[in-house]
Amino acid sequence: MSMFKWDVVDPAPGEAVAPHQRLPWGKTVGLGAQHVVAMFGATFVFPLVMGLDPNLAIMFSGICTIMFLLICANKVPSYLGTSASFVASVAAIRGQGGDSSDVTGAILVGGLVLALVGVLVHVAGARWIHRILPPAVTGAVVMLIGFNLAPVVAGIYWPQDQWVALLTAAFMVAAAVMLPGFWSRIAVFLALIFGFVISWLADVVLGPITSVLGGATEATEHDRVSFAGVRAADWIGLPSGDLADGVSVVHGPSFSLTFVLLVLPGVIALIAENTGHVKAVAEMTGEDLDPYMGRAIGADGLATAFASAFGGSPTTTYAENIGVMGATRVYSTAAYYVAAVVAILLGLCPKFGAVINATPGGVLGGITVVLYGMIGLVGAKIWVENRVDFGDPLNLVGLAAGLIAGIGNVTLQITDDFELGGIALGTILVIVFYHMANLRSGDDTGRVSQAPSTKE
Structure with a gap:
């Protein structure tokens, strides 16, 4: 059966729609638009804070979503939005004098490493x-x-307008x-609109x-909100122009071993x-997706590398x-193709990108x-859900040094022109010290407690 042939269903409210099924196209388009709204806030906020172009990120999120669905044979319904996992690495690269081409070059290599991991998982499990x-x-690294x-929030975004922030x-x-249901899941997007309005009123x-x-x-002295760039932008066109550091929006990557090491965590x-x-x-779907685990990891890696090759996020x-699927019980991959096409069309509207770029600094703060903070607390969530036992001193000793080195931006000078620091050094210390601490015990699976899991 063709990947692009879905069984058409129109179930009663509350009944599930499987990945290989779809609702009538009218309803499918509506669901696809809902997925766009759900991913929208974070997908363009993270490029902004990384100094990359949000319009290009939106466009590539659609392209990369289609790549992901094809590689996973339409078995894993997913939308690929901008990742927050590299935000700290990007801040470190820019702090060491790197520009946007250095950023995308390092991330491209990180994407290829992730793709290789996906291949290994597919072959070896x-x-x-x-x-x-x-x-x-994993929890410690996250x-x-x-x-x-x-420090990025405290030093760059918050001081621009502390009260709006x-x-x-x-x-x-x-x-x-x-807010109820779906509205709570788009809190980032709603906060952005709220911040724009408050900033305009303050002006x-x-x-x-x-x-x-x-x-x-x-x-x-400056206005909080300026739409001069919006008025000058075209309605239709490819992403273009220059980023804040002078690098072209669409650009080729540059490669540096120092910067690559920063993104590997x-x-x-x-x-x-x-x-x-x-x-x-x-x-959620009740299907065995373990055979597609490697494909999913590899697809995300290839998508990241592909987007970075052109200056994307x-x-x-x-x-x-996932929240939208949980609320609607519609797992159809057809809705994700619709969402991807909508995102690509938005990416081809420079005026839309100019609106995003007009986001006041206080709102970003x-x-x-x-x-x-939520990114950091996801690490704690991983610990809780996997019952990592911090009553065991081996976990405390093994993770402590790496956490402090990573959070505190501790540096280790290797040569005159090469150093490890921050998240790169912290990640290495977490992995090495943890396995050193657990070497004699023979237990390298996470040292979990025997208490009942708190995960529902």
Whole structure:
């Protein structure tokens, strides 16, 4: 049967629609648009904070989603949005003087490494990954990646407009916990709109603000919201122009071993994300997706490498879209093809990209202070769900040094022109020290407690 031939169904409300099925095209298009809204906020916020082009990221998210579905033979319904796993690495690269081409070059290599891991998983199974990267290690790496970003919020985004940042963060938290169902899942998008409105009102009522814009060194007086770029942008066209560092929006990558080492910890996070995504989808659909685990990991790696080759952002499978499937019980891959096409069309609208680029710094400060913390706490979530036992001193000793090195940006000078630091050094210490601590015990599977799991 062709991959592009779905069984048409129109079930009663609440009944599931399988990946190989679809609703009538009218309803399928509506569901596809819903998936676009679900992925939208994070998919363009993360390129903004990485200094890459959000319009290009939106377009490649659609292209890469189609790549993913084809490689996985339409068995794993997923949307590939912008990954947060490399945000800390990108901040470290730019902090060491790297530009956008250095960023995309390092991420491209990271994508190829992830693709290789996917091939190995497909051939040999996932068991060896769990031995090298047990939950204790994976949780620690994800945690240090997230918390390493705290200085970025404190030094770049928050000071641009602290009161708008605070109000935006408060709204985002309130929206996530108080709004019903689907609306709570798009809290990032709603917070962005709220922040725009608050910033515009502040300009009208209070006038311009004096602060240091991102990338600048001195405070200047400026409006919080400026739509000059929106008015100048075309309605239809390919992403173009220059990024804030002078590199073209669409550009080729540059390669540096130092910068590549900085992004490799993000690969570990992506392995965990993709593995968890496939398991979650399998549980929701009731289908055995283990044979497609390697394909999913490899597909995400190839998608990340492909997008980075043109200056795009790294990708990952999106939990936001799992939430949409859970709420609707529609797992049809046809809806994801619709979402991908919509994203590509949005990416071909420069005026849409100009609106995104007009996001005030204070709004980004409010959103990132929550999002970065959430990334770090995902590491704790991995520990809890896998019952990692911190009553066992071997876990404490094995993970402690790497966490502090990663979060605190500790550096190790290797030669005059090469050093390891921050998340790269922290990840190496977490992996090496953890296995050293557990060497004599012969237990390298995560040292879990015997208490009942808290995971439902």
